[in-house]
Amino acid sequence: MTLPSALLGLIIASLFGTIYHLWRGGGPGRILFYLVLAWLGFFGGHFFASWQGWHLFLLGPLDLGMGAVGALVFLFLGEWLGLVEKNLKN
Numbered sequence: 001m002t003l004p005s006a007l008l009g010l011i012i013a014s015l016f017g018t019i020y021h022l023w024r025g026g027g028p029g030r031i032l033f034y035l036v037l038a039w040l041g042f043f044g045g046h047f048f049a050s051w052q053g054w055h056l057f058l059l060g061p062l063d064l065g066m067g068a069v070g071a072l073v074f075l076f077l078g079e080w081l082g083l084v085e086k087n088l089k090n
Contacts, residue, residue: 001046005062012064013042016071024079037078038071045070 001009017038021031049055049066056065 001061005060008059009042009046009062009067010039013038013067013071016042016068016075020075020079033078033082034075037074041071041074042067043070044074 014035017035018031020038021034024030024034026034046063046067048070049063054066055063056069057063058065
């Protein structure tokens with residue numbers, strides 16, 4: 001992965017995190033949480049797809065399709081786990 005493709009992936013993952021934050025709401029801590037989840041999920045999905053030899057939607061060396069799937073999975077699971085923890089405190 002080249003530096004420009006990594007930066008593009010970071011921007012796209014950040015868009016996923018911010019759009020998810022706009023949809024679900026929350027404070028500044030939540031947007032940081034969503035951004036980190038989106039970054040981890042996007043690059044995790046990209047590297048998993050590269051490792052397995054799967055290609056969903058390539059843009060140069062960046063697998064946007066599997067990166068998007070990874071980001072969405074991490075965002076949904078991360079929020080779900082965050083809600084479970086929040087409900088246990090009450």
